[in-house]
Amino acid sequence: MKMAVQFVMRITILVLLTYELAEAEAAAACYSSCGNLEIPYPFGIGPHCYMDKMFEVVCNGTGSSVKAFLTSIDKEVLQINISSGAYNSYPTVQVQMPIIYSNGCSSSGSGEALNISGSPFNFSFDYNTFISVGCDNFATITGLGPVVFGCKSHCNKGNIVEGTRCSGFNCCQSEYFPINQQEFHVEFRSISESKVRQEEECKYAFLMDQNWLKSNKPDPSSVQYWETVPVVLEWAISKRTKNSRDMFESHKNLSDVSCSFSDEDMDFDSFTCECAYGYQGNPYLPRGCKDINECESKNLDQCPYYLECENIEGSFNCNKRKSPDSPLRLAIIVICPSFGLLFLLLIIWWLYKVIKKRNKIKLKQKFFKRNGGLLLQQQLSSNENNVQKAKLFNSKELKNATNCFNENRILGKGGQGTVYKGMLIDARIVAIKKCNKVDEGNLEQFANEIIILSQINHRNVVKLLGCCLETEVPLLVYEFIPNGTLFQYLHEENEDFPLLTWDMRLRIATEIAGALSYLHSAASLPIYHRDIKSSNILLDEKYRAKVADFGTSRSVTIDQTHVTTLIYGTFGYLDPEYFQTSQFTEKSDVYSFGVVLIELLTGEKPVSLTRSQEGRNLSTYFVHSLKENRLFDILDTQVSKVCNKDEVIVIANLAKRCVHLNGKKRPTMMEIMMELEGVQKVSTAQLNFEELEYVRNEEMGLRNDVSVLASSCLESGSASSSDVLPLLSI
Numbered sequence: 001m002k003m004a005v006q007f008v009m010r011i012t013i014l015v016l017l018t019y020e021l022a023e024a025e026a027a028a029a030c031y032s033s034c035g036n037l038e039i040p041y042p043f044g045i046g047p048h049c050y051m052d053k054m055f056e057v058v059c060n061g062t063g064s065s066v067k068a069f070l071t072s073i074d075k076e077v078l079q080i081n082i083s084s085g086a087y088n089s090y091p092t093v094q095v096q097m098p099i100i101y102s103n104g105c106s107s108s109g110s111g112e113a114l115n116i117s118g119s120p121f122n123f124s125f126d127y128n129t130f131i132s133v134g135c136d137n138f139a140t141i142t143g144l145g146p147v148v149f150g151c152k153s154h155c156n157k158g159n160i161v162e163g164t165r166c167s168g169f170n171c172c173q174s175e176y177f178p179i180n181q182q183e184f185h186v187e188f189r190s191i192s193e194s195k196v197r198q199e200e201e202c203k204y205a206f207l208m209d210q211n212w213l214k215s216n217k218p219d220p221s222s223v224q225y226w227e228t229v230p231v232v233l234e235w236a237i238s239k240r241t242k243n244s245r246d247m248f249e250s251h252k253n254l255s256d257v258s259c260s261f262s263d264e265d266m267d268f269d270s271f272t273c274e275c276a277y278g279y280q281g282n283p284y285l286p287r288g289c290k291d292i293n294e295c296e297s298k299n300l301d302q303c304p305y306y307l308e309c310e311n312i313e314g315s316f317n318c319n320k321r322k323s324p325d326s327p328l329r330l331a332i333i334v335i336c337p338s339f340g341l342l343f344l345l346l347i348i349w350w351l352y353k354v355i356k357k358r359n360k361i362k363l364k365q366k367f368f369k370r371n372g373g374l375l376l377q378q379q380l381s382s383n384e385n386n387v388q389k390a391k392l393f394n395s396k397e398l399k400n401a402t403n404c405f406n407e408n409r410i411l412g413k414g415g416q417g418t419v420y421k422g423m424l425i426d427a428r429i430v431a432i433k434k435c436n437k438v439d440e441g442n443l444e445q446f447a448n449e450i451i452i453l454s455q456i457n458h459r460n461v462v463k464l465l466g467c468c469l470e471t472e473v474p475l476l477v478y479e480f481i482p483n484g485t486l487f488q489y490l491h492e493e494n495e496d497f498p499l500l501t502w503d504m505r506l507r508i509a510t511e512i513a514g515a516l517s518y519l520h521s522a523a524s525l526p527i528y529h530r531d532i533k534s535s536n537i538l539l540d541e542k543y544r545a546k547v548a549d550f551g552t553s554r555s556v557t558i559d560q561t562h563v564t565t566l567i568y569g570t571f572g573y574l575d576p577e578y579f580q581t582s583q584f585t586e587k588s589d590v591y592s593f594g595v596v597l598i599e600l601l602t603g604e605k606p607v608s609l610t611r612s613q614e615g616r617n618l619s620t621y622f623v624h625s626l627k628e629n630r631l632f633d634i635l636d637t638q639v640s641k642v643c644n645k646d647e648v649i650v651i652a653n654l655a656k657r658c659v660h661l662n663g664k665k666r667p668t669m670m671e672i673m674m675e676l677e678g679v680q681k682v683s684t685a686q687l688n689f690e691e692l693e694y695v696r697n698e699e700m701g702l703r704n705d706v707s708v709l710a711s712s713c714l715e716s717g718s719a720s721s722s723d724v725l726p727l728l729s730i
Contacts, residue, residue, distance in 0.1 A: 034077075035059075039068065042082075045068075051241070051243055055070075057071070073116045075096060075097065080094075081093065097228060098114070098228055099227075100206060104202045104203070105224070115183050115184075116182050117182045120238055121233040122233060123207060124232040125176075130150075130151065132188075132203065132206075133160075134202065135153070139152075139205045141178075141186060142187050148571065149174070151174045153169060153171050156170060160221055161219065208231065209231060237270055239270065250286070256291070257273055257274070257276060259272070280292055291311075364470040368470055376450060391466030393467070393477055395471045397425065400425075402421070405420055421480065430478060430479065434475055435474050458515055459544075465479060478548075481538035483543060485536070485537060487537075489539070491603070499638055502642045505639070506651070506676070509651070510677055513669055516547070516593060526586070530589070531570065531592075533595075534599050536549045572595060573591075573596075576661060586668065587663035590672070591663070593672070594666075597651065597655040602635060603636030603638075606619075622655065622659075631648075632645075
């Protein structure tokens, strides 16, 4: 039996060696460059020279005009990098991409969306900048699901560029671009009208490599003369082909190569490779990673002068140097400095303790200032009579509570940070929010959330226990809400989430309305939440609603009717009036609550591509169904079981009033809360059929002011220009 196992192992090793030798011979016969451009494997020119067809490169032209093209996306290649980038674990490739322009342009470029779907390439989130050129221009990237993304540029005859950035006049830019995107759709609008312009005014939009932009500093006003711009794509190798699977299996047990899956590839379908520490070369080639001889490099040889460097596979050793000196002289050299060295070490140790203590204090002060401590102190002092004192936790306590912020403790991730589950030393279970990035915008939201939550004392609003400012990123400590979000109970099929009965839904809606009514009317200063949605409604152990996530909330003075801000919100919940005017009012929160109320009635998601074209937006779909007297056809199973249908009709009409296009015709949160409480208290109420008949016969004008293209990432195919999704039309 033992001999048979040894025989099988020898045959397996022989097959792998044969495969590697065959690939090495094939790679040696391939062209390794196109002009001045190096073509490293898995890319290649010619048959059998690339990993699979997606990495095929063709070399066109002669002499100085030679150019390389990626056949899978038909784009010119400028640079190929097989090593991981500085920001994430993906290697990159720089290509030339056409510029997208509006209908009024006659210049070179492309009027169509950029699409590299089906390839192993994505537009890089970290390395690209979005730029749009044009007067009175609101350029948005569409087809990104619930995210609204773009920039605005106003009209001005002055300079359109400040340093390496567009000034916002005739040209605008944004350094943030959604991750894992293979399509780039752009829609041009007028800022004043907030709708698509079909006139002859010429506008441009494009992605551009940030590093290339900073080093070359091109003039965006000459964009009409450009044909293409350099764009960075990220890539990974798919395991769907035999070559890639064989390579992954052969590399899996090698000590000089490390192949791993990306964090976003939860299906483990693609991977990237790197040479291990102490090696360099091409990790995708058989035996492509070679040992680095550290002893030949002064930068890598860390041996003291009296020890001799010896190179070993993947590292090096420092051995005792052979010396012709006598033992007596060697003893003198070693012993004489020992006493002085001991005294010096004592002084150094004392200085180290003093300096370490001072640096620790300075570091905490630095983090405190950088984490918005001064801003927080200023706002706390200005709201001294209205703010409850929150506890300041130390970093060690929160680190121990979350087991060093272990990934297994993550409860969820949002736009402002990651939330961890933790247990304090007094055995209390808490939720600890850790900001994603330490920049001015996030720190302002962090300080704002502390101020907002410190003013709130309501049983249906998540309670802030304290914060920590002495760490590298700011931390917030909340009470722990154990039963997840309302979104999970309505839209995720899981045996851990029980079905919500009609009574539970009605109570949850009443509790949310009560919390928002408190924020709008009873708080010392009125507070607009600005991001009401089912995923921001938490349920405690008794399934009571808790409103959470106040990172984008705003306090207003009592006589202030609105706040003017950059557009922020979630697709499907966003008030159409706010989207058009950038003015957020208390009725904007009412609209978002109305969408949540419709979710409770129908069990449908706010946006769904499975519904018809005109009904993809839930509020539009719901109002149309009421108008056509089909309310009971679209209700959730748990709602349709209710014996008292009058209650359902009353709540449906309330939801319809909440999502009215005219904000002045929407009820206040106080009126909504009173009406919901009335329905709860009176189990058998006399339905006002005259009002019901009036609401059903009320004429509603349909508008399609805002639309976005359906993302092909969700539909497994390219979206046509006619496949549009109403955003907030009722």
